[in-house]
Amino acid sequence: MTISGPCNAPDVVDVVALGESMVTFLPSRPGRLADVPSFERGIGGAESNVACVLAAAGHSVRWVSRVGTDGFGDHLVEVIGGYGVDVSTVHRDPTRPTGIYFRTAGDRSTDAHEVAYYRAGSAASAMSVDNVDPGAVRAGRVLHLSGITAALSEGCLDLLRELTAPRPDRPLVSFDVNHRAGLWQDTDGPRVLLELARGADIVFVGEDEAEEAWGVTGGPEAIREALPEPSVLVVKEGARGATVFEGAGAPAPPSAAQPTPPAPSAPSAPDTLTFVHALNVDVVAPVGAGDAFAAGFLSATLRELPVRHRIRHGHLWAAAALTSPGDLATPPTRPHADRLAALDDDAWGRLRLGPGWTQPAQRAEEEVRTP
Template sequence: MVTFLPRLPGRLADVPSFDRAIGGAESNVACTLACTGHTTRWISRVGTDGFGDHLLTAIAECGVDVAHVRRDPLRPTGVYFRTAGDRATGTHEVAYYRAGSAASAMTADGLDAAALRAGRILHLSGITAALSADCLGLLRELTARRPGRPLLSFDVNYRPGLWRDTARARVLLDLARGADLVFVGDDEARDAWGLHGPRAIRRALPEPQLLVVKQGRAGATVFRRTGGPDFRRTGETDLRRTGEPDLRRTGETDLRRTGELDGRRDDATATFVPALNVDLVAATGAGDAFAAGFLSATLRGLPDRDRLRHGHLWAAAALTVPGDLATPPSRPQADRLAALDDTAWERLHLGPGWTDADVSGRRADEEVPTQ
C-alpha cells in the first residue's frame, strides 16, 4: 500500500497534510532485509495507477526484486492514512482504503508458483488473509504443508479494523498451524483468540518448529520444537548444515524438564530475551522490523537468543523513526550489540539516529548512548 503519514499530531479530521510513503507488512520486511544485503523478492499485485508506479519504484530502490509483481488495470492500488500516535493507544486512528484493491484480487493461480518457491524463506502476513475470500484462499494454499516448499514464515499481524468479527479471525490460528516459523504478539493472541500468555499460545500452536511470542515492552520468547525433523532444505542451503544452534544453551528453558505444553510431553525449548530501552518516536513498523531482524539471523544460522536480539535491535531502529521503514543497524553493529552480556544488554538505551552512530571503537560492554 501507499501510506500517508501526518505532518502534525492530532485526529485525522484535524490533520491538514500528510507525507506519502510505502507501507505493507511483507514489503516492509523485504525492504528491511534488502538494506543489509539479503536477496529479497516481493510478490504482490498493484494497480496501473500512479500509486502503483510509486510503490514499485520505491521498493525496487530498496534493492528488492519486484519483477513478479502483477499490474491490474481494473483495480486501484490500496492506500491508508494513520495518525502519528502509538497504535496501542485509544486515540490512534487508521483509515484503510483497499476494498476492491488490486492486492485484494490475488489468487493462487494468479501468482508465479516457481517464484514463490525459489527463496530459502517464504514470508507471509495474516493481513493478506483479511483482504478478500480469494486472498484467504491464497494463504490457505501457501500454508498447506507440502514437500519442497521453502521454510514458511507467518506473521499473524491481527488487525481488528480488518476483521471486525473476532470469530472470523480464528482462521489466523489455522493458517499459523501450517507454518514452520510463526510471529505473534501476546496482545494479538489475546484479542483474536482469547489466549493469555506465551505458554497458552504454544499449547494452541504446537505445530510450528519455531514460535516467536512478542511480549511488548517486556521482550519476546521463542519456542523451538526439538522433536521431529528440523528445518527442511531450502533452495541450495540446508540450514541444519549452516549453523543451526545447539539447543542446550545458557538462557534457554528445556520444557521437557519444566512442564507439559498440551497434555503430553513436548520436546521443546523456550528462550526469552528482554526488549531494549528506546526513546519511542512511533511504533508503526516495529513488528515488521522485528520479523526482518529475526529472519536475517535465521538465514545466518545464529542461535535463538541472537535471533531474538537481532529482532529487538531492528525493531529499535523502527521505533526511533516516524515512518514505517527504518534503516536497520549494519551487520557488524548488530552482531556487536547482540554479543553483549545480559547486564550490558539490559543497560542499552537507544534513541533516534542510533543506527548512524559510530560504535566501532567502543567495547562490546559499553552502552550505546541515546542521540
C-alpha cells in the first residue's frame, strides 16, 4: 500500500540526505542487554546524522524519509528539525511504525557490543520511487545517500538505483557504502553496494569494509582499481588517516542558482592522490565518527576548498564526534576549523584534541602540543 504525503516545490538547499532514522535506546551502564536495567533515548541514522551536523554548521539541509504517526516519529522529526534541518517533506505513515533499536555501550565497529534492531516493516522501509517526492530529493546541490537504505527493502533499493542513475537533472551524488552485513538477507549486498557506488560522484568507504564486502586487499590503490568510476573516492583508513582519489575534471557542487551539475563520468586521466594523517584524539566514544567525517568533507566540498583541506575538515569533524559521548556532536565553528586545517604538516601532526575542544573556552593555542 502506498501512503501519499505532501508534495512541495522546495527551494534549492546545500544538501539533501535521504534515509532512515531510528529512535535509539542507549544503556544506562555497561553490560549485556539482558542485564541493563534502563536506557536513555536518542536518535540514530547515518543520513540524518550527516544532515544534523551539516545544519549545525550553518548549511541548508533537507532530510527526506518516512516515519510512523507514533510518538517515536514525533520525536525524530522534532529533534532533527531542532538542528535546523528542513523536515517538511518527511512523510508520516499511519500503517507502519517508526524503527527503533537498542544497543550496548561497546564499540559498534568491533564485536564488543550488542545491537537489537526493531526496524522490519518500518515506515522508512516503505520508501520507493512511487512515494518519494523527486522534487524534494533533487533540489539539493548534493544528494547524500548510504548503502544502509538499499538493504531495507526492494522498494528502497529501486529508489537508490533511480537516484544514482545518470541523468541531466540529478545533483552531485554522495554515497557512503556503510556495509552492514547483518542487514542483508542474502548474498547480494556486496554486489549491490558496488553497483550503487559506481553510479555516485563522491564515495566514502572504509578500508576494512572494502575487504569485508568485496574481498579487496592491498590498500587504497586496490580499492580504487576495483572502483574507478566515482570522480572522488574517499578511502578511510581508520586511525591512520584517509586517502582521496580525485579524477581529472571532478565536478564541484552546482551553485544554488543552478542546481544541475555536469553528468558524471569515469575519470579520463590519472587520479590525483592525497593522503592526510588522522588526528591524535582522546576518544570518548567512537559512535558517529564516520558520519561526521562525511559531513565535514562535504561541507568543505560545498565551499570548494582544496582536497587536502576537505580531508582535514573531515578529520576535524570526526574528532568532534570522537570526543563526545553521543552520536551527534557540535562541529567546530568554520573559522576554528579553517584555522586548524591550515596548519603546516608538523603542527597538524602535533595536534591533539580532547573532550570540549570545540567549545570557545578550549580554543587556545595549547591545542597544538606534542602528544
